[in-house]
Amino acid sequence: MLFFFMTQAITQDLLTIGELARETGASVRSIRHYDEHGLLTSIRASNGYRAFPSAAVTQVRQIQRMIATGFSLADIRAFPDCMRMIEGASSCSETTDAQRKRLASIERQIADLERRRARLRKTLVEGIVPPLD
Structure with a gap:
């Protein structure tokens, strides 16, 4: 019974790729691309689909901002967490x-x-x- 409640709590904090796309305005394809390049952390749900922690909303928004500024995904991947993990972060x-x-x-x-x-x-x-x- 305790395992059931712990599992429910964990999965409630996770977003599907579609939910993450709706929250951020990014396309599902872009989110997959960011994930494949190591810019996001996802887990595979029991059905094989990606699931993202709620912090991924901030990460995707920051990635979008940095891309709009002209940085490549490789550039962004090299940036420290102070730039990738905090929405609206000042320059590090x-x-x-x-x-x-x-x-x-x-x-x-x-x-x-x-x-x-x-x-x-x-x-x-x-x-x-x-x-x-």
Whole structure:
């Protein structure tokens, strides 16, 4: 009888992948992908389906925020728990360097896109493709 109540308490704290998707707005496919890359912890229920602790809601939301900032799953996996486990977490000192590098990369991409835009505009105005700089 005690085992039954303990099992009930444990399973009540677990979310199905569908519930986790609804809570976070992430797709089921994305959640599977995060789990396969070691960014989430799941267990397999007796039916073989994934089950996630309620803390996974915070983790998925943080992963979504970091992806939206331009980090890859490999980058995120390398971040310490202070960034992955606390919703709305401030930057950790351990991640500042990675964030600066990512910002520099984004700024280089923006500069490259601005050069391409200028070349394309010039092409449209002059009717010929300008030589490379």
